[in-house]
Amino acid sequence: MSASIEWSSAQVQDSIDALKHKPGALLPILHAIQQHIGYIPDGSVPIIAKSLNLSRAEIHGVISFYHHFRTTPPGHHVIQVCRAEACQAMGGRQLEAHIKDRLGINHHATTADGGISLEAVYCLGNCACAPNISVNERVHGRMNNTHFDALFEEISDALHTQTLEVK
Amino acid sequence: MMAVRVFVPCDTTALAMGADDVAQRLLNEAEQRGLAIELVRNGSRGACWLEPLVEVETPDGRQAYGPVSTEDIPSLLDQGLLEGKREHALALGNTEDIAWLANQQRFTFARAGITDPLSLSDYLAHDGFRGLERALTLDTQAIVDEVKASGLRGRGGAAFPTGIKWQTVLDAPAEQKYIVCNADEGDSGTFADRMVMECDPYMLIEGMVIAGLAVGATQGYIYVRSEYPLSCRMLDEAILRAEAAGYLGDNLRDSGRRFHLEVRMGAGAYICGEETSLLESLEGKRGLVRFKPPLPAIEGLFGKPTVVNNVLSLAAVPFILDKGGDAYAEVGLGRSRGTLVVQLAGNVKRGGLIELAFGTRLRQVMEDFGGGTHSGRPLRAVQVGGPLGAYLPESQWDLPLDYESFSGDSAVLGHGGIVMFDDSVDMAEQARFSMEFCKVESCGKCTPCRIGSTRGVEVVDRIRHNQNRDANLALLEELCETMVDGSLCAMGSMTPIPVQSALTHFPNDFLRTPDANAEGESS
Numbered sequence: 001m002s003a004s005i006e007w008s009s010a011q012v013q014d015s016i017d018a019l020k021h022k023p024g025a026l027l028p029i030l031h032a033i034q035q036h037i038g039y040i041p042d043g044s045v046p047i048i049a050k051s052l053n054l055s056r057a058e059i060h061g062v063i064s065f066y067h068h069f070r071t072t073p074p075g076h077h078v079i080q081v082c083r084a085e086a087c088q089a090m091g092g093r094q095l096e097a098h099i100k101d102r103l104g105i106n107h108h109a110t111t112a113d114g115g116i117s118l119e120a121v122y123c124l125g126n127c128a129c130a131p132n133i134s135v136n137e138r139v140h141g142r143m144n145n146t147h148f149d150a151l152f153e154e155i156s157d158a159l160h161t162q163t164l165e166v167k
Numbered sequence: 168m169m170a171v172r173v174f175v176p177c178d179t180t181a182l183a184m185g186a187d188d189v190a191q192r193l194l195n196e197a198e199q200r201g202l203a204i205e206l207v208r209n210g211s212r213g214a215c216w217l218e219p220l221v222e223v224e225t226p227d228g229r230q231a232y233g234p235v236s237t238e239d240i241p242s243l244l245d246q247g248l249l250e251g252k253r254e255h256a257l258a259l260g261n262t263e264d265i266a267w268l269a270n271q272q273r274f275t276f277a278r279a280g281i282t283d284p285l286s287l288s289d290y291l292a293h294d295g296f297r298g299l300e301r302a303l304t305l306d307t308q309a310i311v312d313e314v315k316a317s318g319l320r321g322r323g324g325a326a327f328p329t330g331i332k333w334q335t336v337l338d339a340p341a342e343q344k345y346i347v348c349n350a351d352e353g354d355s356g357t358f359a360d361r362m363v364m365e366c367d368p369y370m371l372i373e374g375m376v377i378a379g380l381a382v383g384a385t386q387g388y389i390y391v392r393s394e395y396p397l398s399c400r401m402l403d404e405a406i407l408r409a410e411a412a413g414y415l416g417d418n419l420r421d422s423g424r425r426f427h428l429e430v431r432m433g434a435g436a437y438i439c440g441e442e443t444s445l446l447e448s449l450e451g452k453r454g455l456v457r458f459k460p461p462l463p464a465i466e467g468l469f470g471k472p473t474v475v476n477n478v479l480s481l482a483a484v485p486f487i488l489d490k491g492g493d494a495y496a497e498v499g500l501g502r503s504r505g506t507l508v509v510q511l512a513g514n515v516k517r518g519g520l521i522e523l524a525f526g527t528r529l530r531q532v533m534e535d536f537g538g539g540t541h542s543g544r545p546l547r548a549v550q551v552g553g554p555l556g557a558y559l560p561e562s563q564w565d566l567p568l569d570y571e572s573f574s575g576d577s578a579v580l581g582h583g584g585i586v587m588f589d590d591s592v593d594m595a596e597q598a599r600f601s602m603e604f605c606k607v608e609s610c611g612k613c614t615p616c617r618i619g620s621t622r623g624v625e626v627v628d629r630i631r632h633n634q635n636r637d638a639n640l641a642l643l644e645e646l647c648e649t650m651v652d653g654s655l656c657a658m659g660s661m662t663p664i665p666v667q668s669a670l671t672h673f674p675n676d677f678l679r680t681p682d683a684n685a686e687g688e689s690s
């Protein structure tokens with residue numbers, strides 16, 4: 001989940017060239033770009049369009065249809081909170097409120113320091129051990145406020161160390 | 168000293184409950200103590216409430232301990248974990264004898280948790296690829312006939328007979344045909360598809376190869392939701408190994424027949440579980456639902472005849488080809504043959520994956536297996552069949568789990584998810600969520616679904632805040648009818664089911680104003 005905000009068109013072109021021979025290549029290509037860059041930069045759309053012989057509007061239409069694709073850089077860490085029924089039955093709504101409160105942001109937003117992005121998700125497939133969140137694609141079951149606060153500390157510490165290293 | 172084999176599962180649930188840390192601690196602690204262990208990362212047995220479930224191989228069979236946390240490791244080792252002793256408070260005895268597991272009837276999940284999911288030799292040692300070996304000796308019609316004889320009906324929700332679907336594709340003349348596995352598993356409360364992919368991926372591969380042989384398709388795709396990255400990685404690796412061993416590729420087991428398989432990742436859209444939306448997505452487009460006809464069996468992926476089946480439907484096929492369609496059909500109730508994989512979730516003490524012959528009563532599953540609610544409070548409502556399924560009050564808990572009993576009582580069995588709620592649930596809030604979910608996930612093609620769900624959220628809010636309550640209750644009913652009548656697919660036409668069941672069975676919840684803090688809000 002390392003989001004390098006820097007990207008080059010050569011990098012995008014490489015992702016495209018590795019996959020464009022596949023039937024229905026657009027989704028695999030978008031996944032590859034997001035995997036490498038952390039999001040799908042606006043500037044990559046004309047490159048994809050040209051390579052696949054599609055219009056830019058078509059590419060934008062596909063990107064916007066799917067919740068998974070981002071068009072802005074994510075934070076260093078991405079937290080997903082499950083909003084679906086099995087988690088609701090175990091206090092998921094209260095947990096969600098606590099997390100928003102703790103991070104001071106809503107869904108689809110990133111903390112001001114660029115550290116953490118928050119996303120809503122509908123089921124992480126761990127419904128017998130609800131409520132669930134995921135941190136950088138790793139699911140954490142039986143989540144509660146205290147447990148979340150500990151995780152949050154851990155993430156914040158890691159972020160702090162990273163910033164020091166960069167400086 | 169011989170190294171003792173110790174098993175620590177590696178599926179999403181076990182990992183979410185700390186299995187990696189447990190495994191690491193076990194290795195460290197054993198090394199410090201000079202104990203020789205061989206760590207196996209097996210799949211999960213599906214007893215989610217016992218995860219991480221650690222097992223030790225002994226001459227008397229595998230001994231189970233769970234749920235284990237890292238802090239338990241020293242005391243477990245002190246008290247004879249490696250000899251399989253039963254003194255520790257977490258000792259559960261012989262794994263096979265744990266009532267929760269022993270009382271199931273596992274056809275599809277017979278291997279899950281026993282084997283290392285990626286080990287081909289484990290798979291072969293536990294009946295793996297026997298169905299495929301037999302299919303390679305049969306002609307196409309004979310394979311389809313075997314599936315017909317099993318009575319297997321699609322496990323993705325619609326319960327359409329799988330053999331008849333395959334017959335349609337077999338009979339459709341075309342150069343190119345496809346097998347598409349629907350692994351979008353978007354329903355809350357379900358995780359059985361994920362468990363197939365993470366705990367026994369070769370079974371799914373085998374089922375898809377057999378489907379390919381049956382209908383004359385040479386290419387398959389598995390469309391996995393993006394929320395399941397581990398499933399994708401497990402499948403990718405399993406496919407590579409199966410190719411290397413000749414179970415996939417240009418010359419299947421030296422038969423001259425071919426079948427290729429590829430994993431494609433979805434992108435966070437519930438509607439892409441609907442089969443035609445899924446096909447659009449696979450083609451690289453927005454996941455807009457297609458009009459039917461034509462059926463995907465006639466004009467499916469890239470316009471070619473295509474079998475679209477749920478993971479569990481395809482995963483049942485190796486058993487059917489190996490043991491025979493009759494062996495599968497032998498159990499069940501009425502027209503629901505074979506086993507149903509229920510997934511017990513939400514507010515439940517002992518949740519997890521439970522495979523049983525069709526016909527068990529819902530209450531029995533929730534009480535005998537589930538042990539009641541996790542909170543210990545009274546059970547109040549149960550949503551069966553995912554976000555488009557009805558909320559059932561106690562009067563419906565004695566329904567037998569089979570397709571006809573459920574549909575005959577305005578209930579939905581769907582993909583087998585059972586989500587339990589205790590008496591703290593506010594059913595008006597649940598109804599609001601059903602509408603909100605439809606609003607977020609609608610593909611946008613039909614007005615009643617797209618606009619109706621948006622209006623639905625507003626109307627429920629007005630009801631809850633006592634603004635023209637009676638008029639808005641009537642409006643909600645009307646809105647539901649419009650969605651049922653005017654929607655192209657079940658997203659729009661079934662969203663009213665949970666809403667109306669909440670209204671019918673829990674009317675009082677709509678007559679009280681929610682407290683401001685507990686307000687549900689849109690994402």
Ligand SMILES: Cc1cc2nc3c(=O)[nH]c(=O)nc-3n(C[C@H](O)[C@H](O)[C@H](O)COP(=O)(O)O)c2cc1C
Nearest residue numbers: 321322323349351352353440441442476477480657
């Ligand atoms: C809104 C909606 C969502 C669906 N989601 C899934 C899903 O996640 N997985 C699935 O197998 N089928 C899902 N289905 C059912 C599929 O359209 C289709 O019936 C199924 O994949 C066919 O396979 P089967 O015959 O093996 O069940 C969904 C249907 C609708 C209307």
Ligand code: SF4
Nearest residue numbers: 610612613616656659
């Ligand atoms: S009912 Fe909803 S999801 Fe289904 S086709 Fe219509 S708009 Fe799309």
Ligand code: FES
Nearest residue numbers: 067120121607690
């Ligand atoms: S609308 Fe995409 S996650 Fe909330």
Ligand code: FES
Nearest residue numbers: 082084087124127
């Ligand atoms: S509903 Fe939250 S993990 Fe399934």
